[in-house]
Amino acid sequence: MSIQWFPGHMAKARRLLTDQLRWVDVVVELADARIPTSSRNPLLHEILGKKPKLLLLNKADLAEPDWTVKWLEKLRSISPAYALSAVTGKGVKQIVPALESMVQQKQAKLAEKGVRPQMIKVMIVGIPNIGKSSLINQLTGGAQVKVGNKPGVTRGNQWVRIHDRVELLDTPGMLWPKFEDPEIGRKLAVLGAIKDEVFxxxxxxxxxxxxxxxxxxxxxxxxxxxxxxxxxxxxxxxxxxxxxxxxxxxxxxxxxxxxxxxxxxxxxxxxxxxx
Ligand SMILES: Nc1nc2c(ncn2[C@@H]2O[C@H](COP(=O)(O)OP(=O)(O)O)[C@@H](O)[C@H]2O)c(=O)[nH]1
Ligand SMILES: [Mg+2]
Structure with a gap:
């Protein structure tokens, strides 16, 4: 099996991600509902630190519904988790309410100090082909309402408003698949998450x-x-x-x-x- 991600690539992707993290309240992690663990990089946990994370099982239209229910139950013991399809749009409506409830406590504390409610800032991360761009399109409805440059944001990044109270960093955060385990590599490959030339x-x-x-x-x-x-x-x-x-x-x-x-x-x- 040839290696698609070299240490240099990983280090660079990781650096970019860490850099962008500073500007967001919640990270939306996309995984594949057909392979809810094999499609995730376990290092994300380490990169995120204490940053709140919303886990979304995308491509649920292709997954076995009973298993998706079981997976959500299991995954919710760790972080909020939902299933959706970024192609049919099913499940997309759950995202904003979930984000709001995730920041509620923090915003309530700020409100006590007299700080007005702030925009909730999010970014989407996941391995290639997981549906990051498709989900961003769903959330922005194609017609992107740009928010204008904010100080400090890395060049090229753009905030778009996806809701009265939510702004999205429209650069998807790149994770890399972890396929040292041949079983994981094969699953990613059969489902088309790794280039066909690899196998x-x-x-x-x-x-x-x-x-x-x-x-x-x-x-x-x-x-x-x-x-x-x-x-x-x-x-x-x-x-x-x-x-x-x-x-x-x-x-x-x-x-x-x-x-x-x-x-x-x-x-x-x-x-x-x-x-
Ligand atoms: N069936 C299905 N296909 C999806 C879904 N989300 C994305 N795709 C497809 O997966 C491929 C990769 O999607 P893309 O958004 O470009 O992934 P990205 O690389 O993470 O930005 C495209 O062919 C999409 O149409 C989904 O929920 N269901
Ligand atoms: Mg993309």
């Missing part, structure tokens, strides 16, 4: 077919022809990936299988499971 696609697809056999055999039913085992060959035949001599183009079959999986055509899926 052998046929090997990856075979690993995923095995995973389905073990955890969710019905997800493969669309490829079932007879009682025979589902392989890249049977998928290829079903999808018409034939090459000369009647042989199956197994690379093409793997690509099609992974595409159908990633776009939800095999049904909802949650790959981080427990208990």
């Amino acid at each position: 052998d696609l046929e090997e990856l697809a075979l690993w995923m077919i095995d995973w389905f056999r073990l955890h969710s055999p019905q997800s493969l039913s669309r490829y079932q022809n007879s009682d025979s085992d589902i392989t890249l060959e049977t998928i290829g035949i079903k999808r018409g990936c034939l090459i000369r001599g009647g042989r199956v183009d197994t690379l093409k079959a793997a690509q099609i299988f992974l595409r159908e999986l990633r776009t939800g055509q095999l049904g909802p899926i949650t790959m981080d499971i427990f208990g």
Whole structure:
């Protein structure tokens, strides 16, 4: 497995993030509802220190709803957590009320001292492809109401108003996936969170077919022809990936299988499971 993130990249991403953190009240961390732990970087905790964090499980439209409920219950023992889809918009309305309740105590204390309620300032962080830009678009409604430059904000950053009381730093904070653990790396790869060049696609697809056999055999039913085992060959035949001599183009079959999986055509899926 080749490494996508080098120590230098990580150090730089971390520095940028730490720098931006100074200006926000709450960090919104995006994770993937299909892999609520594998899609997060455990170092974020360390980088955030005491900064309040709202955890959002995005792409919930592609995840197994029962598992999403179980995950939220578990994760809420640590920080506020919600599920949403930045594509359909479902769940997005919960975000502002959640942010307001998170800063309520702090603002009440300030109010006692006679300080008027301040804007709640937030930033969104997460690994590449997790949906940061999509969520920012949902929250700003595309038509971005720029807030104007504030002193001290790093060049290039922009605040946008997403609500009467909430401003968003519209530069998404970059985290890096942690995939020293090959199991995590494979999950990120099959769901499209790591560039396809990093893994052998046929090997990856075979690993995923095995995973389905073990955890969710019905997800493969669309490829079932007879009682025979589902392989890249049977998928290829079903999808018409034939090459000369009647042989199956197994690379093409793997690509099609992974595409159908990633776009939800095999049904909802949650790959981080427990208990
Ligand atoms: N199905 C689904 N796709 C999503 C969701 N959020 C983002 N995506 C897709 O995931 C890809 C990466 O999203 P993007 O917002 O660019 O991620 P970023 O790299 O974190 O900014 C895009 O193809 C989005 O359409 C979601 O909630 N559901
Ligand atoms: Mg983006």
